[in-house]
Amino acid sequence: MRELRASFRALADISRLNIVHELADRDELKVSDLAKLVKLSQPLLSWHLRKLRRAGLIITRKDGRQVFCSLNRAQLSSCESLLAQLVGRDRSVGA
Template sequence: MSVDRCELLCIDFDHAESLRAALPEADPLDRQATRLRALGDPTRLRIAHALLVGTELCVCDLAWIVGSSQGLVSHHLRQLRAAGLVSSRRDGKLVMYRLAPSGEQLLSATTAPEVEADPV
């Protein structure tokens, strides 16, 4: 028998049902999963960190900072913007990017000091 499964089917129905009823709806969870996936790429995570420290940066600066091409950085910025983690504004011929409040919150939540897990 697998160590990660019960050997006997027993449900504490009242407790399980109260927890099930308290779960968020599917739509907010889908949006949250999309945001988490957006930061799941190392390049996008580097871009988000650069925006956290640099406040507002153009694609040219971001490409230099993260060591990638402008085309690749633009691609990743589109994904971050679609996930609602960054916002942009045009400044003449430049497009300036900054972390949205949701991006700042998610980034600070994911970059908390790592806690060593107990060995299993």
């Protein structure tokens, strides 16, 4: 439950949802390219990426001076499963 709450808290911002949306269609993106796609300054994007990384939703890696990011699809899948369990449990309680 704590994991799910942290994920939803990280996704409770339109900019972070846009970041996840852009990363969903790609294996990996340079942070500088992602900044252009989501129309955020590099410092602001870094702040949002830190929130998503702390929630376990994205993975970052460095290659020299370049920083790349990608979705942590395993974590997102886990959150999806937890949410499905929660919704399933709520339906049986309310029935």
